[in-house]
Amino acid sequence: MSMIADFYGGKSILITGATGFLGKVLMEKLFRTSPDLRVIYILVRPKAGQTLQQRVFQILNSKLFEKVKEVCPNVHEKIRAISADLNQNDFAISKEDMQELLSYTNIIFHCAATVRFDDHLRHAVQLNVTATQQLLLMASQMPNLEAFIHISTAFSNCNLKHIDEVIYPCPVEPKKIIDSMEWLDDAIIDEITPKLIGDRPNTYTYTKALGEMVVQQESGKLNIAIIRPSIVGATWQEPFPGWVDNINGPTGLIVAAGKGFLRSIRATPMAVADLIPADIVVNLTLAVGWYTAVHRPKSTLIYHCTSGNLNPCNWGKMGIQVLATFEKIPLERAFRRPKAEFTTNNVTTQYWNAVSHRAPAMIYDFYLRLTGRKPRMTKLMNRLLRTLSMLEYFINRSWEWSTYNTEMLMSKLSPEDQRVFNFDVRQLNWLEYIENYVLGVKKYLLKEDMAGIPEAKQHLRRLRNIHYLFNTALFLIAWRLLIARSQVARNVWFFIVSFCYKFLSYFRASSTLKV
Ligand SMILES: CCCCCCCCCCCCCCCCCCCCCCCCCC(=O)SCCNC(=O)CCNC(=O)[C@H](O)C(C)(C)COP(=O)(O)OP(=O)(O)OC[C@H]1O[C@@H](n2cnc3c(N)ncnc32)[C@H](O)[C@@H]1OP(=O)(O)O
Numbered sequence: 001m002s003m004i005a006d007f008y009g010g011k012s013i014l015i016t017g018a019t020g021f022l023g024k025v026l027m028e029k030l031f032r033t034s035p036d037l038r039v040i041y042i043l044v045r046p047k048a049g050q051t052l053q054q055r056v057f058q059i060l061n062s063k064l065f066e067k068v069k070e071v072c073p074n075v076h077e078k079i080r081a082i083s084a085d086l087n088q089n090d091f092a093i094s095k096e097d098m099q100e101l102l103s104y105t106n107i108i109f110h111c112a113a114t115v116r117f118d119d120h121l122r123h124a125v126q127l128n129v130t131a132t133q134q135l136l137l138m139a140s141q142m143p144n145l146e147a148f149i150h151i152s153t154a155f156s157n158c159n160l161k162h163i164d165e166v167i168y169p170c171p172v173e174p175k176k177i178i179d180s181m182e183w184l185d186d187a188i189i190d191e192i193t194p195k196l197i198g199d200r201p202n203t204y205t206y207t208k209a210l211g212e213m214v215v216q217q218e219s220g221k222l223n224i225a226i227i228r229p230s231i232v233g234a235t236w237q238e239p240f241p242g243w244v245d246n247i248n249g250p251t252g253l254i255v256a257a258g259k260g261f262l263r264s265i266r267a268t269p270m271a272v273a274d275l276i277p278a279d280i281v282v283n284l285t286l287a288v289g290w291y292t293a294v295h296r297p298k299s300t301l302i303y304h305c306t307s308g309n310l311n312p313c314n315w316g317k318m319g320i321q322v323l324a325t326f327e328k329i330p331l332e333r334a335f336r337r338p339k340a341e342f343t344t345n346n347v348t349t350q351y352w353n354a355v356s357h358r359a360p361a362m363i364y365d366f367y368l369r370l371t372g373r374k375p376r377m378t379k380l381m382n383r384l385l386r387t388l389s390m391l392e393y394f395i396n397r398s399w400e401w402s403t404y405n406t407e408m409l410m411s412k413l414s415p416e417d418q419r420v421f422n423f424d425v426r427q428l429n430w431l432e433y434i435e436n437y438v439l440g441v442k443k444y445l446l447k448e449d450m451a452g453i454p455e456a457k458q459h460l461r462r463l464r465n466i467h468y469l470f471n472t473a474l475f476l477i478a479w480r481l482l483i484a485r486s487q488v489a490r491n492v493w494f495f496i497v498s499f500c501y502k503f504l505s506y507f508r509a510s511s512t513l514k515v
């Protein structure tokens with residue numbers, strides 16, 4: 001019997017960010033391994049014209065939840081969506097809902113955040129810092145709360161090279177930042193943002209670091225733990241390999257490479273690609289929830305959920321495997337053949353951006369205009385280049401994260417828990433994982449049918465022929481122009497033609513002799 005699964009039985013669990021990538025995998029695992037849990041409260045905001053119920057219905061009816069429905073047929077009764085907006089005071093939760101949450105919640109998993117790198121500081125502070133503070137305040141009023149688990153990021157201290165499982169204070173106190181966001185206007189915030197984030201690359205990592213400080217400062221008597229995952233990728237094993245449903249992190253670049261938009265990327269091939277599968281993060285999170293509630297460590301423990309020090313893989317190896325998988329299983333309707341390269345300096349990056357990204361987009365837009373359609377490729381390419389510039393920081397550096405607490409926790413689990421809540425990244429085979437990741441991107445994110453693979457391959461062959469034809473035409477035009485202008489080129493041309501003529505005459509004569 002799994003002690004962890006048993007622990008969550010009969011519990012009331014509150015999850016923020018349950019509609020997000022990680023939140024959904026967390027909820028799925030909880031329902032699958034502890035179908036006898038009392039209820040999962042999720043804080044949800046209406047979005048994209050969908051009501052709360054519609055959003056929950058969509059999640060429960062997705063492929064991700066197929067196994068849950070077998071194990072826990074009444075799952076829809078055990079999930080209670082509470083209308084909430086973490087940007088509002090008291091999260092805009094109704095009095096009745098708040099009362100219910102305060103009375104019954106046993107465990108909190110705080111996953112909600114803005115993960116946009118370039119979010120405006122005011123918004124990033126509101127969600128990643130102030131909302132965390134408010135949630136802690138709520139937690140302190142919950143008489144039955146056993147543990148509060150905060151999801152941070154391994155990159156909250158990415159300004160350091162070696163990162164331990166401790167909280168590194170930011171120079172300005174979070175409380176001062178929160179206060180100043182209330183009265184400073186946007187223009188001033190824009191001006192001070194670079195000074196505040198210092199040597200961090202963006203507002204995301206900075207506000208996640210502030211969020212950790214708030215957790216430490218406001219923990220009071222609560223049992224709190226912080227999890228720091230690195231770059232969360234598709235699932236490794238559970239509920240099935242390769243599940244992913246958003247384009248954050250590497251996923252978007254995998255799509256862009258597969259569709260042939262991304263042809264070169266400024267990255268250091270030998271830099272460690274610290275990817276971590278979503279199911280590993282979730283297994284660790286649930287194990288931490290159990291450990292924090294049952295063993296009540298004296299201080300707030302931080303757990304690094306990273307792969308680099310235990311089972312490292314680099315971006316070069318990952319890129320090659322992504323492209324190798326697209327050879328076998330291409331995406332449908334690609335713009336160009338999937339063929340991307342790593343560049344390592346500014347000059348080559350600028351060159352390849354112009355030749356491999358901007359120029360083909362402009363040519364394609366010209367073609368769209370000629371055929372009376374609306375040009376769109378240049379805009380799309382500019383967005384991709386902007387995204388690449390945002391991600392570059394993370395693919396040109398390596399970090400070392402210590403994992404003492406994570407390894408300590410592993411040693412505390414029973415063999416059964418180590419199996420059911422496996423977070424041992426050493427067991428992961430990267431090549432297999434990446435192949436499944438790419439397949440998952442095709443199946444679950446892009447919802448492409450595997451039956452369409454022959455047609456996709458045929459399309460790539462057509463693109464290859466167009467490519468050869470285009471290059472030949474380009475060469476002939478360039479050569480023709482050169483011949484018209486340069487005596488040297490003309491001489492070379494006559495030399496080649498006469499050489500071919502002589503070769504052919506010799507070949508014809510020798511074959512006549514044989515006869
Ligand atoms: C040797 C040879 C081999 C050769 C091989 C060659 C290579 C071959 C294959 C390559 C694979 C291997 C290498 C992979 C390296 C990956 C590195 C990842 C590092 C991640 C580190 C994460 C560390 C921290 C982890 C964390 O702790 S947190 C989680 C991470 N958080 C994020 O990942 C949010 C990022 N995003 C944003 O911050 C916003 O997205 C924003 C970007 C500002 C745009 O923002 P904006 O322009 O305003 O507009 P959007 O609406 O957002 O998007 C506008 C449009 O861009 C699109 N698009 C948004 N994103 C992405 C994305 N990723 N990738 C692609 N497209 C994207 C979206 O499709 C939309 O297109 P549309 O739908 O309009 O057509």
Ligand SMILES: NC(=O)C1=CN([C@@H]2O[C@H](COP(=O)(O)OP(=O)(O)OC[C@H]3O[C@@H](n4cnc5c(N)ncnc54)[C@H](OP(=O)(O)O)[C@@H]3O)[C@@H](O)[C@H]2O)C=CC1
Pocket residue numbers: 016017018019020021022023043044045047084085086087110111112113114115127151152153154208228229230231232233246248249
């Ligand atoms: N993905 C990654 O690579 C990594 C993620 N993390 C951390 O993991 C956690 C989860 O990330 P991930 O699942 O990828 O992120 P997602 O962007 O997929 O999910 C974010 C969640 O937060 C919710 N949310 C955002 N704003 C509000 C709001 N105002 N009110 C209520 N809910 C809100 C979103 O709701 P809605 O659906 O309504 O938008 C969504 O459920 C975050 O804390 C992140 O920092 C850490 C390391 C890496």
